[in-house]
Amino acid sequence: MSDNNGEGKMPNLHDLPYVARIEILYKPNIKVESILLALFIILYVPSTIMYIKNKNHPFIKYRQPKMVILGAILSGFVAILIPIIRMAKISCFVNTWINSSAIYGFLIVTFTRYAKIYFIQKLSIFKLKFSEKNNKSIHDKGDFSMKSIIGKPKDVGGETSISIKTSSIRSSTLTHDSGTSNDVNTQSLNSVDPTTYFKRLDSIIKLKISIYFIALPMICLFTYYIVITINKFDTLKKPCPNEIKDITYPKLATNIFIFISSIFMFYQIYFKQKWDREFKLEYTTFVIVQLTCNILINMTTKGKLNDTIASYRIYIFQMFSFSVQLLCVYEPLIKIFYTKHWVKESKLTQEEFLNKLSNTSFREQVKDIATHTFCIENLLFIEAHNELMNIVLNYYSKKNNPPAVECITYNSSDVLHKNTISPILYKPFEPIFKPYFEKIYDLYIKEDGIACVNVKASTIRTIENQMENDNYSYLMFLKAAEEVGELLYNNVNAKLYVH
Secondary structure (H helix, E strand, O other): OOOOOOOOOOOOHHHOOHHHHHHHHOOOOHHHHHHHHHHHHHHHHHHHHHHHHOOOOHHHHOOOHHHHHHHHHHHHHHHHHHHHHHHHOOEHHHHHHHHHHHHHHHHHHHHHHHHHHHHHHHHHHHHHHHHHHHHHHHHHHHHHHHHHHOOOOOEEOOEEOOOOOOOOOOHHHHHOOOOOOOOOOHHHHHHOOHHHHHHHHHHHHHHHHHHHHHHHHHHHHHHHHHHHHHHOHHHHHOEOOOOOHHHHHHHHHHHHHHHHHHHHHHHHHHHHOOOOHHHHHHHHHHHHHHHHHHHHHHHHHOOOOOHHHHHOHHHHHHHHHHHHHHHHHHHHHHHHHHHHHHOOOOOOOHHHHHHHOOOHHHHHHHHHHHHHOOOHHHHHHHHHHHHHHHHHHHHHHHHOOOOOOOOOOOOHHHHHOHHHOOHHHHOOOOHHHHHHHHHHHHHHHOOOOOOOOOOOHHHHHHHHHHHHOOOOOOOOOHHHHHHHHHHHHHHHHHHHHOO
16 A cells, blocks of 8 residues: 555554554455445345334334434444445545544434433323322312212211212222332422423423433534544545544543443333333343443454454444344334234224223233333323213212112223213213312313323313313313323233233
8 A cells, every 4th residue: 555645655564553554454345345335225224214104103102213213314324334435445534524423423312312211201200190199189089079068977867878989990099009110209299399390301301301412412522523623634634444543532431421321320220210121121232232342442453353353343333333223123113013913813902992991900001001101191191081070970879869879980981982971971060070170181181281191282172162161061071081092092002912
């Protein structure tokens, strides 16, 4: 290989560091690089396209698909670009400003995704604990109010009046035996303003985490690259088959931060928040493979491995990027294919699913999945709505003279068959129930409610118009319950067969 002056003189290799000798002696193997290029195109492009097409599938949409797609595009871009740079002997400017920036971007986007999941999980647990407390309050206050109106202890014909007891599923059954850790206990709800706490977490998730974990590190990286470009302009004009040492320092510093913060993250993942097993596997693999890659690269630069590995050391990073692609992209796609072709016949219908929510063990299973897939508010709204409907039914049942002997109940699946709903719920609205309906609206329906459910804007407007015009009805939340029941079924049902 000739030098830059065209004199054809070879530097004294023995006087150069090991890595410099490897770079000078490197000659691109077009066949090997072409095979790697074709392999990376096959591994990254089709799977990323399929993932984008299925981004709204229940197996994908709770796993932060936007960040997964961004990471998949960055890692695929890097994997495809590397062999092109090495074959074409493109200058280090491209390797530094495009390839290395994309590698670093992929690293911080992937870590930011897990940091974001930590805060979303924290918010999900907060919603669970806060809403359980409010649901139980609705039940307890409902009992107390009904006693004061109907069941005041007084002797009627030698008999004592009977106090109201709902026969519905008590929301308090949701407060025990959960697989979810009590990350936000009820004591903290009393000492911290729940709305402030919710808004703070929501702000971190929607904005702050992207600023502090992505925007600022990338600004620092580009500032550092500007300095490197100015100081090593002549060096960067030459081709470099691997990253030069100076541009690896930001990645090294970020890796050290990730490894240190992983002590806290592992505690949260396995003991405190108890993440979903897919996220556990993802993050554990993320840290282990990244650590392994750093160790291998360090060994190659120090001559601990053979010269061939050292000359291809830039591909060691692909172990990390493809492991992320495998777990974050391939794994959910395989699950989608599996459930579509092998468990289709055994799935519950929506009506069967909603009916089974009255079964404690089934409901606990649904609650565990809903909490870890960040849709727990849907189950809690259905529980609160059912509770309130059954309080109303029992109110009228006990109000009858004599009281009705037959127990009339409202079930979750009643939203699918309006003809099964008791005629009692079509009666004129009694003002005694207004505070309870307002409480459910504030918590679950209101746009900035702590456990706001995802219902259509037209449904919310209809409810708000009824409230503004003081035109309350017992079934004013029925349409919302129907939409939320469908969402819960779509989000959870398929996962019941892969957990």
